[in-house]
Amino acid sequence: MPDISTTLSGIPLPNPVIPASGTFGFGYEMASWYDINVLGGIALKGTTQNARFGNPTPRIAECASGMLNAVGLQNPGVEAVIAEELPKLRRVYSGLAIANISGFGIEEYVYTAKKFDEDDTAAILEVNVSCPNVQHGGMAFGTSPGAAAAVTAAVKKEVKKPVYIKLSPNVTDIAEVALACEEAGADGLVLINTLLGMRIHPRTGKPIVSIGSCGFSGPAIKPVALRMVYDVCKVVNIPVIGVGGIATADDVLEFVSAGASAVQVGSQNLVDPFACPKIIEELPKVMQQYGITSLNSIKGRAHT
Amino acid sequence: MTKNAIYTIETNQPIANDVFAMRLAGPTGALVAPGQFVNILLNGFYLRRPISVCDWDEAGMLLIYKILGKGTAQMATMQPGQTLNLLTGLGNGFTVSAATGKPTVLVGGGVGVPPLFSLAKQLITAGNIPEVVLGFRSSGDVFYAEEFAKLGCKVHLATEDGTAGTKGFVTTALQDMAYDYYYTCGPNAMLQAVHALSAQKGAAGQLSFEERMGCGFGACMGCSCHTQVGPKRVCVDGPVFTSEEVVFA
Ligand SMILES: Cc1cc2nc3c(=O)[nH]c(=O)nc-3n(C[C@H](O)[C@H](O)[C@H](O)COP(=O)(O)OP(=O)(O)OC[C@H]3O[C@@H](n4cnc5c(N)ncnc54)[C@H](O)[C@@H]3O)c2cc1C
Ligand SMILES: Cc1cc2nc3c(=O)[nH]c(=O)nc-3n(C[C@H](O)[C@H](O)[C@H](O)COP(=O)(O)O)c2cc1C
Ligand code: FES
Numbered sequence: 209m210p211d212i213s214t215t216l217s218g219i220p221l222p223n224p225v226i227p228a229s230g231t232f233g234f235g236y237e238m239a240s241w242y243d244i245n246v247l248g249g250i251a252l253k254g255t256t257q258n259a260r261f262g263n264p265t266p267r268i269a270e271c272a273s274g275m276l277n278a279v280g281l282q283n284p285g286v287e288a289v290i291a292e293e294l295p296k297l298r299r300v301y302s303g304l305a306i307a308n309i310s311g312f313g314i315e316e317y318v319y320t321a322k323k324f325d326e327d328d329t330a331a332i333l334e335v336n337v338s339c340p341n342v343q344h345g346g347m348a349f350g351t352s353p354g355a356a357a358a359v360t361a362a363v364k365k366e367v368k369k370p371v372y373i374k375l376s377p378n379v380t381d382i383a384e385v386a387l388a389c390e391e392a393g394a395d396g397l398v399l400i401n402t403l404l405g406m407r408i409h410p411r412t413g414k415p416i417v418s419i420g421s422c423g424f425s426g427p428a429i430k431p432v433a434l435r436m437v438y439d440v441c442k443v444v445n446i447p448v449i450g451v452g453g454i455a456t457a458d459d460v461l462e463f464v465s466a467g468a469s470a471v472q473v474g475s476q477n478l479v480d481p482f483a484c485p486k487i488i489e490e491l492p493k494v495m496q497q498y499g500i501t502s503l504n505s506i507k508g509r510a511h512t
Numbered sequence: 513m514t515k516n517a518i519y520t521i522e523t524n525q526p527i528a529n530d531v532f533a534m535r536l537a538g539p540t541g542a543l544v545a546p547g548q549f550v551n552i553l554l555n556g557f558y559l560r561r562p563i564s565v566c567d568w569d570e571a572g573m574l575l576i577y578k579i580l581g582k583g584t585a586q587m588a589t590m591q592p593g594q595t596l597n598l599l600t601g602l603g604n605g606f607t608v609s610a611a612t613g614k615p616t617v618l619v620g621g622g623v624g625v626p627p628l629f630s631l632a633k634q635l636i637t638a639g640n641i642p643e644v645v646l647g648f649r650s651s652g653d654v655f656y657a658e659e660f661a662k663l664g665c666k667v668h669l670a671t672e673d674g675t676a677g678t679k680g681f682v683t684t685a686l687q688d689m690a691y692d693y694y695y696t697c698g699p700n701a702m703l704q705a706v707h708a709l710s711a712q713k714g715a716a717g718q719l720s721f722e723e724r725m726g727c728g729f730g731a732c733m734g735c736s737c738h739t740q741v742g743p744k745r746v747c748v749d750g751p752v753f754t755s756e757e758v759v760f761a
Contacts, residue, residue, distance in 0.1 A: 230732065237730045237748075240514055253733070261736065261743050264761075266724040268734040270559045277726060282733045282743065426558055478727035478734075479558060481599070482516065 210495035211502035212488075214248070214470050216447050217370035217395050219304055219331055221248040221470060223488050224460060224503060228451050228474035229254050229308035229334065229374075230279065234293040239300040241481040246488055249304035250297075251398075251472055252289075254336055255324075257316045259285035269407045269416040274426025274453070275475055276405050278417045281310050281339055286323045294329040306332045308374070310339055314362045317349075325367035333369050335359060338376030338401035339423075350376035350401070353388035360392035370395035372449065377403050377429075377436055386440040396447040398472065399440060400433045426475040427453040434466055441467025441508055455483065457490035461500070467508040514601045514729055515542035521594050522572065524587075528648075528655040530579040531623070532588050536596065537572040545605025546631035547697070547720055547752050550575070551728035553597040554583050560599065561587070562725050562747075564697070566626035567633070573600075576626040576655070602728050603751045606695055606718055608634045610754075614692035616642040618665075619682050619706050621698025622649070625656055627720060631695055632663055641665060643689065647682035647702065651675035683709050691715055694755075704760045711755070719758055720751045 212223045226249040232238055235250045244250065262282035269276040283289060297305065307330035311317035317335060324330050337350035337359055349355045356373065364371050373389040375382060377400035386397055405424025407416040415421075433452020441448050450468030454460060455476040463471050476483040500506055519538035527533045543565060550573070551560035561583045567574040579585050590596075608631070616635060618628045625646055635642050644660045645668045654669065654676050661667045668685040669677025678685050682698070683705045694717035696706045703719045710717055723746040726734035730748035737746055739757045744750060 231727075233731045233733075241516075241729075261738065262733065265734075265736065267736075268559070268724040268726045268732075270557065273558055275558055275726065277732070277734060279733045279736075282736055475558075475726075478732050479553070479560060480516075481514075481727075481729060481731070 210492045210500055211504070212491050212495070214503055216332065216449070216470055221304060223248040223491065224464065224470040225484050225488050225491075226251055226306065226449065226470055226472045227477055227484055228472035229336065231474040231477045234289070234297050235305070236296040236300050238481065242485050244301050245303055246485050247303060248470060248488075249306055250301065251306040251334060252308050252330065253283055254281045254308045254310045254339065255283050255286050255289050255320060256281055256310050256312075257286055257319050259283065259288065264418040266417055271405070271407060271424070272428060274424060274428035275478075276407055276417055276422050276424055277402070278419045278422035280419075286320045290323060290327045290329075294327065298329060304332065305330045306334045306372070308334045308336055310336045314359055317359050318362050318366050321363045321367050321371070325369050331369060332372055332396075333363070333367060334372045334374050334398055335363055336374045336401065338374050350385065351379050353385045356385050357388040357392035360389045360394045364393040372396035372398050374398040374401055376401050377432060382436045383439045383443045386444050390444045390446050394446060396449065397440060397444065398449040398451060400429070400436050400452045403429055403432065425452070427455050429453045430459060434462055437463055437468055438466040438510060442511060457487050457494045460487060460491055461494065461498070461506070464503050464507055465510040467511065469507065513542050513544070514599060515539065516597070516599050519572070519596050519598055521590055521592050521596065523592060524590055527576070529652040531653070531655055532577055532579070534575045534577065534587065535572060536575065536598070538598075540568045540570065540573055540600070542601025543568050543573070544601065546608070546634055547605035547627045548601060548603045549728070549751065551599040551602055551725070552587070554586055556586070557583050559726065560728060562602070562728050564627040565630065567630045576623065578623045599728060603747060604749065606631050606720070606752050608638055610718065611635060611640055611642075611693040611695070612638065614640075615690060616640055616693045616695070617645060617686070617689060617691040618642045619645045619686060619694060619696040619698070621647040621682055621702040622653070624696070624698030624702070624720070627697050628695060629656060629659065632660060632665055636663060643668065643691070645670065645682045645685050645689070647671070647698065648676070649673065682706065693717055696720070707755055707758065707760070717755045718752050719755065721746050721753065722751070
C-alpha cells in the first residue's frame with residue numbers, strides 16, 4: 209500500500225488529513241460519527257482570550273459549490289477551552305491536536321498562545337491572522353506583511369511549541385506575507401482562511417448573512433487556495449498545510465503536488481460528517497491507481 | 513444518536529398550497545424523540561436542508577415540507593423510488609414527560625405544525641390528550657387539522673384571512689383557553705407571542721426554533737442563539753428550548 213504518512217515540524221502524522229478550524233468543534237463532538245483517531249490531526253475551534261458569542265444570526269448562507277459563514281469566533285475563552293473542552297477531546301482522541309488562536313491585539317495573541325503552550329493537549333499552535341468575520345483585528349494582522357511578522361515574532365518569543373501562521377487569501381501577494389512570517393520565525397504556514405464573499409437576497413435586496421460580507425469557503429474556492437499554496441511553496445522553506453475546498457483524495461494530491469506537507473478539510477465536514485475518513489480511505493487507493501508510492505515522493509512536484 | 517443513511521421515497525404528494533408530504537423508507541433507529549429533525553442532501557446544492565420529522569415507525573418516516581426556495585422546489589419534483597441521503601436523529605426533540613398530569617396545548621404555525629404530530633401521538637400514549645391550535649395564512653394552506661382530530665385532539669384552527677376557523681393568529685384562539693403546559697413550533701414572531709401569552713397565564717412549555725444551519729450536528733457554531741444559561745446551538749442543544757431558558761432578541 210502507498211505510504212500516506214507525513215510529518216509537521218518533526219511530529220509524525222499517520223496521514224495528511226486534518227479537519228480545519230471551525231468546522232469540527234473541539235473534536236469530541238464528532239466522535240459520535242466515527243473514531244476520530246483515524247485523523248492525521250485536528251485543528252480546534254478558533255479560541256480567543258475572552259469568551260465570545262460571535263456575530264448575530266443568520267451566520268450561514270449557501271452559494272454554488274460552497275458557503276458563506278459569519279460565525280465570528282464564537283468560543284468560551286481560552287481558560288474555559290483548556291479546562292472544559294480539551295479534557296473532553298483527550299478522553300476520545302490521542303492524535304495531534306492543533307490549537308487555533310485568534311486575537312484583537314498582539315498581547316491577546318501572546319496571552320492565548322502561552323496558555324495553549326503550557327497545556328499539553330495541543331502540539332502545534334496555529335495563529336489565525338486571517339479571520340474575516342471580526343472587526344478590528346483578525347484579518348487586519350494577516351493582510352500586512354509587517355503586522356503578520358510582528359504577531360509571529362511576539363508569539364514565537366513566548367512559546368516553545370511550533371507556531372504555524374494561518375494566512376488570509378484577501379491580499380494581493382500572499383507570498384510576501386508568507387515570507388515575512390517565515391523571516392519572523394514561523395515554524396509553518398496554514399493557508400488559506402476564507403475569502404471574503406457576500407450573498408444578497410434577490411427579493412429583499414438585503415444581505416442574507418447578518419454582517420453582509422463574510423467568509424467564503426468550500427469546493428468553489430479550491431483553485432484559488434491551490435494557486436496560493438503553490439505560490440507560497442515556491443518561496444518558503446517551512447512546512448505548508450494546504451486548506452480550501454478540499455473534498456476528495458484527488459484534491460489532497462493536488463495540494464501535495466503544489467508543495468503542501470498536509471491538508472485541512474473544512475466546509476466539507478459540515479456537509480458530510482464522514483468527509484475526512486472517506487478521504488483517508490480513498491487516498492492510498494487513488495495513489496496506487498496513479499502509481500504513486502508515497503506522498504513524500506510527490507511533494508512539490510508541480511514546481512519541477 | 514445521529515446516523516447517516518440512504519432513504520427511498522415511497523410517496524411525495526401535495527397536501528396544501530406548496531406543501532408536500534414525503535414518506536421515506538429506511539432506518540429510523542436514530543430517532544428518539546418527537547421534534548427531532550433530519551438534514552437532507554440534495555443534488556446540486558452544497559448545504560443540506562433541515563426538515564422536522566413529522567412521524568415515524570420502524571419502516572420509515574414522514575416529512576412535511578413547504579416550497580420556500582430552490583431546494584424544497586427540487587424536493588417537490590422527486591418521484592417515488594428515488595433516493596435521498598439523510599443525517600437523522602438530529603436535535604434534542606420535545607420532552608414528553610414534562611407535561612404529565614397537566615392540561616396541555618400544542619400550538620403550531622405553518623410548517624411548524626409537522627413535529628407536533630408525533631408529539632401528540634406520544635402524549636396521548638402517555639395518557640395526556642392535548643388540545644391543538646393550528647395557525648395558517650389562508651384556507652388553502654391548512655393541513656393536518658383532520659389528522660390531529662382523528663387522534664382524538666380538540667383542534668382549534670386560525671387563519672389570518674379568516675377563510676377557515678377563527679380569523680386571526682394562533683394567539684387569538686389561545687387567548688380564551690386554559691392550559692398549564694404548552695409545546696409550540698412555528699415562526700419566531702409566533703413563538704414569542706405564544707411565550708408571552710402563556711407566561712401571563714402562568715403556563716410553562718417548550719418551544720422549537722429554526723435557524724440557518726451549516727451542519728446540523730454541532731460542528732460549526734452557525735446556528736447559535738442566546739439563552740438564559742448562555743449561548744446554545746439550535747441544532748444540538750435545541751431545536752427545542754424550555755420557556756424558562758429562551759431569550760427573544
Ligand atoms: C430544525 C428545523 C426544522 C425545520 N422543519 C421544517 C419542516 O418540517 N418543514 C418545512 O417545510 N420546513 C422546515 N424547516 C425550514 C426548512 O429548512 C427551509 O424551508 C429549507 O431549508 C429551505 O430550503 P430551500 O432550498 O427551499 O430555500 P433557499 O432559500 O433556497 O435555501 C438557501 C439556504 O438557506 C437555508 N434556509 C432557508 N430558509 C430556511 C429556514 N427557514 N430555516 C433554516 N434554513 C433555511 C437552506 O437550508 C439553504 O441552506 C426547518 C428548519 C429547521 C432549522
Ligand atoms: C463555519 C466556519 C467556521 C470557521 N472558523 C474558523 C476559525 O475559528 N478559525 C480559523 O482559523 N478558520 C476558521 N474557518 C476557516 C476554515 O478553517 C478554512 O480555512 C476555510 O473554511 C477554507 O477551507 P474549506 O474551503 O475547506 O472550508 C472557518 C470556516 C467555516 C466554514
Ligand atoms: S448548524 Fe453547525 S453547529 Fe448548528
